[in-house]
Amino acid sequence: MSASEWFREDRLPHIYCTGCGNGTVINCTLAAVEEMGWNQNETVFVSGIGCSSRAPGYILTDSLHTTHGRALAFATGVKMARPEFNVVVFTGDGDLAAIGGNHFIHACRRNVNMTVVCMNNQIYGMTGGQGSPTTPPGAISSTTPYGATEPAFDLAELAVAAGANYVARWTSYHVKELTKAIVTGMQTPGLAFIEVRLQCPTNYGRHNKLRTVPAMIEYLRGNAMLLEKYNRLVAGGKPIPEGTFTVGELVRRNRPAMGVVKR
């Protein structure tokens, strides 16, 4: 089975803008699913509302495109009722960190055995580019016309603190690392949270001097710093460049998890 066999070709054309990073993340996720050897009939994709959350509609499995922010609560019901199903949640920064923040921390706390892939484009893309809880300070959006003033959420750190068994962060530039992280997450019992920083040239880049896809990818690649390097710099008392975010595996552990099939 190849990744293309998981695709609903009759849904084309898709809704994503030219240059959107979501397709890359869907592709990496399906490559991970393929590597896991999962059965299409026992795999369920769940999502909330937003650009990221349209992804399950393009995948040829049972799928639940739910209400804004609530994907993890719906997914908890699916997984707890049928633990033998493989459950993958696609979500975005607005869906997960704003309206769905409470469900996010509780799903991590419960360590429900599922994979959560967050497409963090740092903006409300679907509604046309409003500031979200991950919009970096200073960034321009239609609701932060003078630059965002609120601090941004670090979603991966939040997942670690809330108890998820596997947490990693990569970007849409790091496709190999990202795919590997999703596979590792799927193999780890408990909740696997993979944050993906990705480009939204249409609604983020356009207002922030990152008008083209290469400019946005370069921005992601240039600001991403391997965790190991980051820790080394911090330990050595070296300065961390402004705008830096860490990538890599933040945690892999074996805390008690829910929704794990007893063998």
Next chain:
Amino acid sequence: MSRVEFMQGNAACAEGALAAGCRFFGGYPITPSTEIAETMARRLPKVGGVFISMEDELASIASVIGAAWTGTRAMTATSGPGFSLMMENIGYAAMTETPCVIANVQRGGPSTGQPTRAAQGDMLQCRFGSHGDYSIIALSPNSVQEMFDLTVKAFDLADRFRVPTFLMADEIIGHMRERVTIPDSVEATPPRPLAEGSLPFAADDDGTPGFAPFGSGRAVHVTGLTHDERGYPDTTDPEAHDRLVRRLVTKVESARRAIADYEVVNPDAETVFVTYGAPSRTVEQVIHDHPDGSIGHLRLRLVWPFPEFALQEFKNAKVFLMPELNLGQMVREVQRHVDQPVIPIPKIGGELHTPAELVRALEAHR
């Protein structure tokens, strides 16, 4: 065979759910419904089911809908404030035709109101509370026995019509204790399976599509967006939206006669009480005290879709009297279906009408 027990209404609701094959409960504690969750927490693990205490009521109903899509009979229970929080996802359940049961043990509102007092203030909310046009089924028990029986029935109706179905109880019925007969087994009617070759949201003759829960190998895409018969989003075609939403309403409303459930007492009477839930108990007392057949009583066990034809059973009716534990909700429905005067007898604050209060109303209007 069956067994007889003395139990609380909320516990009877939980026992009814278990008897009906409910194997998933997602909930959040809220007075005066909490005993339903507590009973499920104690009983479900022993029958191979799942109880989960969710982080809030938005998550509770979401988890129930998720579980329902795996083909598991699933329910939640709540009261006013929690019910308000569930509204968006109740609309989602209606739009996605997800069979599920929601018990609302009503308390005084608005807002936090009277947590430990009875009310019937959510009767219109349960019908119209989520945005947009849709239809639902709601049942109203007036005894501990009916907390059991109507919960069982709610699951069958939810599956048959693929619609969120409500048990609209109140604090009095939820907390009172009565004799209840529990059968050894209950015959549950599962949803009609999706026929081979049928699209997942293409309706059969009765307006309801067959059901292919997750894992059936049918790769069903479920979305709250306006969708076509394949389940694919189609959000701009006016006809697609009209076709879908009109069907969601019609499949329930057109079954009004088929699923009607009500009691008629003294159909020749000129003065007729119309009730549902706890106030019917006071009317029963009044009729008991006036055994001359002059007082009619229509008691609705199924309130939505509203069975307006039941009012015609009282051929000699000159006036309808409607005691409710609210400032007049279902009375509007009666008023718009009959020519006779319909007199609301509203009462809020948490106590039932006394027989004397109803007799006074009776004498003032007959």
